[in-house]
Amino acid sequence: xxxxxxxxxxxxxxxxxxxxxxxxxxxxxxxxxxxxxxxxxxxxxxxxxxxxxxxxxxxxxxxxxxxxxxxxxxxxxxxxxxxxxxxxxxxxxxxxxxxxxxxxxxxxxxxxxxxxxxxxxxxxxxxxxxxxxxxxxxxxxxxxxxxxxxxxxxxxxxxxxxxxxxxxxxxxxxxxxxxxxxxxxxxxxxxxxxxxxxxxxxxxxxxxxxxxxxxxxxxxxxxxxxxxxxxxxxxxxxxxxxxxxxxxxxxxxxxxxxxxxxxxxxxxxxxxxxxxxxxxxxxxxxxxxxxxxxxxxxxxxxxxxxxxxxxxxxxxxxxxxxxxxxxxxxxxxxxxxxxxxxxxxxxxxxxxxxxxxxxxxxxxxxxxxxxxxxxxxxxxxxxxxxxxxxxxxxxxxxxxxxxxxxxxxxxxxxxxxxxxxxxxxxxxxxxxxxxxxxxxxxxxxxxxxxxxxxxxxxxxxxxxxxxxxxxxxxxxxxxxxxxxxxxxxxxxxxxxxxxxxxxxxxxxxxxxxxxxxxxxxxxxxxxxxxxxxxxxxxxxxxxxxxxxxxxxxxxxxxxxxxxxx
Amino acid sequence: xxxxxxxxxxxxxxxxxxxxxxxxxxxxxxxxxxxxxxxxxxxxxxxxxxxxxxxxxxxxxxxxxxxxxxxxxxxxxxxxxxxxxx
Numbered sequence: 005x006x007x008x009x010x011x012x013x014x015x016x017x018x019x020x021x022x023x024x025x026x027x028x029x030x031x032x033x034x035x036x037x038x039x040x041x042x043x044x045x046x047x048x049x050x051x052x053x054x055x056x057x058x059x060x061x062x063x064x065x066x067x068x069x070x071x072x073x074x075x076x077x078x079x080x081x082x083x084x085x086x087x088x089x090x091x092x093x094x095x096x097x098x099x100x101x102x103x104x105x106x107x108x109x110x111x112x113x114x115x116x117x118x119x120x121x122x123x124x125x126x127x128x129x130x131x132x133x134x135x136x137x138x139x140x141x142x143x144x145x146x147x148x149x150x151x152x153x154x155x156x157x158x159x160x161x162x163x164x165x166x167x168x169x170x171x172x173x174x175x176x177x178x179x180x181x182x183x184x185x186x187x188x189x190x191x192x193x194x195x196x197x198x199x200x201x202x203x204x205x206x207x208x209x210x211x212x213x214x215x216x217x218x219x220x221x222x223x224x225x226x227x228x229x230x231x232x233x234x235x236x237x238x239x240x241x242x243x244x245x246x247x248x249x250x251x252x253x254x255x256x257x258x259x260x261x262x263x264x265x266x267x268x269x270x271x272x273x274x275x276x277x278x279x280x281x282x283x284x285x286x287x288x289x290x291x292x293x294x295x296x297x298x299x300x301x302x303x304x305x306x307x308x309x310x311x312x313x314x315x316x317x318x319x320x321x322x323x324x325x326x327x328x329x330x331x332x333x334x335x336x337x338x339x340x341x342x343x344x345x346x347x348x349x350x351x352x353x354x355x356x357x358x359x360x361x362x363x364x365x366x367x368x369x370x371x372x373x374x375x376x377x378x379x380x381x382x383x384x385x386x387x388x389x390x391x392x393x394x395x396x397x398x399x400x401x402x403x404x405x406x407x408x409x410x411x412x413x414x415x416x417x418x419x420x421x422x423x424x425x426x427x428x429x430x431x432x433x434x435x436x437x438x439x440x441x442x443x444x445x446x447x448x449x450x451x452x453x454x455x456x457x458x459x460x461x462x463x464x465x466x467x468x469x470x471x472x473x474x475x476x477x478x479x480x481x482x483x484x485x486x487x488x489x490x491x492x493x494x495x496x497x498x499x500x501x502x503x504x505x506x507x508x509x510x511x512x513x514x515x516x517x518x519x520x521x522x523x524x525x526x527x528x529x530x531x532x533x534x535x536x537x538x539x540x541x542x543x544x545x546x547x548x549x550x551x552x553x554x555x556x557x558x559x560x561x562x563x564x565x566x567x568x569x
Numbered sequence: 570x571x572x573x574x575x576x577x578x579x580x581x582x583x584x585x586x587x588x589x590x591x592x593x594x595x596x597x598x599x600x601x602x603x604x605x606x607x608x609x610x611x612x613x614x615x616x617x618x619x620x621x622x623x624x625x626x627x628x629x630x631x632x633x634x635x636x637x638x639x640x641x642x643x644x645x646x647x648x649x650x651x652x653x654x655x
Contacts, residue, residue, distance in 0.1 A: 070626075075607075078625035082599045085630045089595045092637045093588050097644075211627060215617040225617030243611070243622040253604050278655060283644060287637035294630050301626040474585075558581050560644075561653040 010381035011150045018188050018385050019165060022392070025184060026169030026177045034424050037174030038105040038404050044179055044275040050288025052182035053272045055189065055393040057084075057263075057289070058296060059135075060142025063189060063390035068365030071304035071311075074234070076245035078301075079255040079522075083458075085290060085297050086256070087263025092286035095264055096273040098473045100282035101557045105274065106401070107267040107465060108409040114472040115480040116550050118414055123487050125405045127464040128267045130491070132405075133438065135266075135457040136398040140443025142391040145363060149333050150384035159443040162392060167436045170396045170403075171429045178396045179275060185389040190295060192386020196370045196379050197299050200306045203373060210302035226305055233312050238351030242308070247520075254523030262458025262525055265466035268397040271404075279560035307365045310372050315347045315358060323347075326371035335361035395439065403432035456498055459525030463494035467532040476554045478536070481543040486536030494528040497521055580651045587643050591636050599629040 005013075031037040044052070062084065070077030104110050108128055112121030140159050147158025169177045194210075201213030205226065217225050231241045240246045247255075263269065272289075273282045315323070320338060330336035337359045338347060349358045367387065370380045407428035412419055419427070464487050471478040471486075499505040501514075502521040512520075519527060545551075602610055607621025615623050648654040 075622055075625065078603060078622075081626050082603055082629050085633050086595065086599050089592070089633050089636055093591060093640055212616075214627075215615065215623070217617065227617050227619075227622075243619050249604060253600060256599065256604065280641075280645060280648065280654070283637075283641045287634070287641050290637055291634050294634050298627055298630055555577060558584075559577055559653055560648055561655050 005377060007150075007377045007380050008152075010378045011384050014378075014381045014385040015151070015388060018184075018389060021184055022165065022169055022181045025181045026173045029173050029177045029180050031172075031174035031176045031425070034105075034408070034421055034428070036176045037425055037428050038400075038408060039271070039274045040174075040176040040179045042103075042275060043277050046276060046281045046285035047288055048179065048183050049272060049276050049281070049285040050292055051186040052179045052275075053269065053285065053289035054292035055182040055186035055389070056178075056272055056397040057269055057293060057394070058189065058390050059394035060139050060145075060387065060391035062296065062300075063193065064142055064145065064363050064366055064387050066366075067300040067303040067307065067369075068362035070301050071308040071365045072360075072362060074240065074242040074245060076247045076252065077304065078245075079247075079252055079259060081297055081301060083256045083259025084263055085294060087260040088286060088290040088293070090260060090264040091269065091273075092283060092290070094470055094473070095270060096282045096286050097279045097560060098557045099270060099469070100273050100276065101279050101560060101563045102553075103274070103563055105271075105408055106404045107270050107469075108405055109413075110472070111465075111468055111483070112409065112413065114550065114553065115468075115478075115483045116547060117480040117484070120468075120480050120484050120487075121409055121413060123484055124465070124468070125409045127460070127487060127491050128401055128405045130495075131457050131460045131464070132267065132398045132401045133442065134460065135268075136395055136402075136435075136439040137442030138457075139391045139395040139398070140439050143388060143395070144443055145335075146367070146384055146387040146391070149330075149335075149367060150381070156444045159440055162388070162395070162443075163436050163440040166392055166395050166399065167433060170399045170436070171432045174428065175271075175275060175400055178393075178400055181396065182393045185393040186292065188389040189386045189393075190292070192382045192389070193296050193366075194299060195382060196373070196375055197303050197306075199375050199379065200310075200369070200373045201302065204306055204309075210299045210306075214302035214305050226309060230305060230309055233309070233316075237312070237316065237349060242305075248518055250518050251520050251523050254517075254519045254526040256523075258462050258523050258525030258529070259455070259458050261462040261466045261529055262460075265461035265464070265469070266458070267405075267461075267465065268394075268401045270465075270469075271401060272397070277563075279563050303366065303369060307369045307372065310369075311360070311365075312349065314372060316349045317346050319345050320347055321345065324371075326368055329371075330364055330368055335364050399432050399435045399439065402435040403428045406431040406435075455522045456502065459494050459498070459522065459528065460491060462525035463490035463528030463532055467529060467536055471533070471536055473554065473557065476551050477540070477545055479540055479543055479546045482536040482538075482540030485539040486532040489535045490528045490532030493531055494525060497524045497528070576651055580647065580653065583647055584644070587640065587647075591640055595633065595636055598624060598632040603629050 066080055108121050108124035111124035143162030144155035144158040147153050148155040169181050197210040198208050201210040202208045205213040205216040206219035207213045207216050217223050234242050276282050276285055339357050341357050347358055350356045411427050412424050468483045468487050498521050603625035610621035611619040613620040
């Protein structure tokens with residue numbers, strides 16, 4: 005069978021599976037819609053969290069980014085996993101004990117203020133929309149390459165599928181579809197990696213193959229060869245980066261803290277039964293995530309070596325079929341500057357003739373390594389699973405922020421359960437349409453936008469939640485002030501240094517403290533903490549009953565009854 | 570009531586102590602070994618890996634997973650000790 009037939013088959017089967025699960029797990033109450041009824045097992049929640057978490061960026065873009073960034077790519081590996089340690093230790097158990105439906109819900113109750121709730125809703129919407137746009141774009145990219153449709157058509161197909169199960173099933177539908185999506189995406193990621201690792205090194209475990217020698221009897225380590233090839237072509241050594249240490253530090257911290265502050269991840273821990281289940285499922289989630297995250301850098305090494313060997317100084321007319329296929333999508337391009345018919349892939353931009361988009365490295369990897377057609381099709385199904393699962397989780401945050409925090413808690417407190425459920429569904433529908441619009445008219449390329457969402461989450465939620473749990477006397481004035489200053493500062497820095505909304509984008513040398521926009525979440529977070537604590541010193545203490553709530557959430561037992569305070 | 574309060578305070582203190590220890594390790598393997606001291610560690614090799622590079626792209630992640638499970642184990646024990654388990 006051809007790649008095309010396999011792709012239709014595998015994508016068709018997985019989509020049918022997701023829709024089947026959605027019909028089976030329709031939500032009947034708001035509690036089912038928001039937190040899947042609160043009785044999800046730790047393992048199911050771990051799998052769902054992993055799928056929720058691993059987005060189009062993790063699946064499609066990350067290995068490619070690392071392949072081109074080398075050591076600098078470590079910021080994503082450590083940043084997007086280390087955040088789970090913060091989440092498990094500092095947030096998940098306490099938020100589960102608190103037992104509410106959304107993150108703004110926690111902020112609103114803990115800081116006894118609807119203003120705080122509104123600020124949190126605003127932050128949640130900005131973070132989630134920034135992030136979801138990247139996912140819809142990812143869906144479009146996969147569709148356009150593997151099913152030969154326009155990127156825009158791909159985005160619309162993705163919208164319809166997500167709409168179907170997110171609107172019908174709410175959190176309950178999303179949870180069980182995410183469990184299935186985890187299985188699809190991890191299988192799709194690992195199969196080609198194991199094939200290629202075995203092909204190149206004779207060791208089927210990619211994590212070990214990465215540090216092994218070629219199996220051609222030369223006894224040369226892969227990483228040594230890659231360092232040699234990189235310097236030969238004028239790039240930095242692969243195992244050394246070119247970013248400054250302070251920037252690597254700041255980006256890693258911003259991604260970690262951002263991970264812990266992302267509402268769609270936090271809310272997953274509201275779905276388990278007990279506090280101890282929340283802790284355990286955080287551990288399981290990270291374990292399941294780590295399988296992909298320790299494999300990705302191995303794929304980067306394999307695919308970079310394969311790419312250089314296939315193209316460097318080779319005649320253009322001898323290029324294999326995949327090269328032409330990817331040229332058509334515009335993600336790969338060759339410009340024969342010196343007209344010698346050979347491909348020069350070099351660090352020097354004046355002589356380099358090959359432009360490779362990061363996203364290709366995972367998507368084209370099986371083709372570059374000559375793997376069977378079904379493996380290539382599997383990667384398409386996996387990429388879609390990763391993008392759809394994350395998009396659904398984000399849409400739920402958006403719809404619950406609107407229906408629960410805005411409509412029920414602020415504007416229409418007397419709304420019926422049924423009315424709230426319908427407003428959640430309508431909000432989800434509107435959110436899908438807006439996300440689709442951003443997918444078709446993206447504000448930037450996938451990974452850049454996603455990386456900034458972390459900065460925003462780090463700058464807004466993380467300090468307010470941590471202080472809310474660990475600092476009993478933290479009051480609303482401090483928390484609100486901190487969130488507003490934090491997110492405004494981050495938005496300003498993004499607008500100035502990344503998006504160019506405030507005139508021309510200034511040179512790197514003008515970055516504050518030498519920190520890039522991706523890493524600036526760290527600075528904005530520190531400012532948030534400082535502002536919050538200083539304001540807190542000059543304003544009245546929180547009421548006694550709020551301080552009692554804080555003592556209450558520090559004790560793990562009795563979480564099941566904590567829904568109503 | 571007084572006793573209950575004392576118990577809760579003692580439990581919280583032990584919990585926070587665990588957090589400090591575990592987060593210290595979290596910091597050392599990632600920001601320490603993977604970033605601040607990676608150039609020094611890169612003078613050692615682990616198979617085909619330079620050691621600092623290995624921590625940044627592999628080792629830190631393994632330690633993160635272990636840290637959470639150690640935390641789960643410690644907290645379950647602590648919950649039992651104070652009778653907060655369920």
